[in-house]
Amino acid sequence: MRIEHAKVAGLFIDLQEEHRHDERYLVEGYGTVLRNAARLQAAARRNGIPVFHCAYIVDLADHARPFHPTGPDGRSAFSDKDDPLTAICPEVAPRASERLLVKNEASAFGKSPLIAELRERGVEWLVVAGVWTEACVDATVKDAINLGLHVLLVKDACGSGGLAMHQTGILNLANRLYGGAVVDTQAACALMDGDTVEAWQIEGSVPLRFTFENAAEIYGQL
Template identity: 30%
Template sequence: MIDSIRRDEPFRKGQTALLLVDMQRIWLEPGLDPHHPERGPDHHFYKSVREQAIPNCERLLEAARSHGVEPLHTIIQSLTRDGRDRSLDHKLTPIHVSPDLPEGLPPANLAPEGDEILIPKTSSGVFNSTNIDYLLRNLGIRYLIVAGVLTDQCVDMTVRDAADRGFLVTCVTDACATITPERQANALAAFGGYCHLADTETVVAKIKAMEGWT
């Protein structure tokens, strides 16, 4: 029966989730990331986020909310104010977003609505430092749509780890962003073997075409 399974097969209502990775103000708005103050609004990353990733994440959220896809959000956020619970890698980098830092939350246009699940993580890989695998299985999810930042770091790990755990993953290529165009292209080429790569228009169309919807 494995021969009948494809990474690009149609999504199914009640079995599909959208996961936005690290779409939080501290990374998306110029001047808020304390470790990269030199990156101004015209930096490639902020331009691609502003002009492409954020608008496409908005489109994905709208489609998900309207057509029975479970929206999930994960952000980098320590459980403690001093970050003592962080992974060793985040301590060494250093990456620390205090739980009481307002800019650590998603912007209003990408924020969870209603009872949508927001999952704080303290490592690059959401499957390594949270109970998301348990949550997805409780929700009955088989198809996982992934978008967010950075393409070659946290998005990459999310895609690979989800694939290893048996989810059918779609990465929305134009709803992700990273520091340079070269890094974006290299990342998609590197982890494309673990997922279906598709643009926002294609993924929104697949969401709208799910069984039971017209």
């Protein structure tokens, strides 16, 4: 496959400090995820591809949720608006010219102006990286597909609380990645550089039937 530069944007989801400093919400292999995300950002920038960033920041006073987990002080148990660990990690932080969207829910779309801004730029393909794979990445990718965007899901630039959580999250998304593709960081950078690459694309509906025993093997084949 090959993608036109003028129709691509990068989206980096919730690459925040809490995922490497808060013992409750550590992402396995987060250092690798951040390094790969930084490579993707560099490829986008050198090719004039717009880069968007998201930060998950919970303000329960502004967005009440009856079942949301809270601490003894009543604040959100994660990503609370007053927690300095909600800051985006500096190695993948937005540049002054890049858009940072603060969200109060899993999907980067939700109530945000993201889809309008992407359409205004003529974006058709969205390069997606971030955390957690089965949560905010999953919600964002599914919304993107429903909104008519092609998603380039970069499997080794995403992560979760454990390897099994991440790999099965990617497999579940791959099974419903209509119009999109799954690649690794190297292939995604090559695509943004204008090259043609081999990429896994869905054929039919739910083609990947996996078990506890073979999930890692199938993930490796994507």
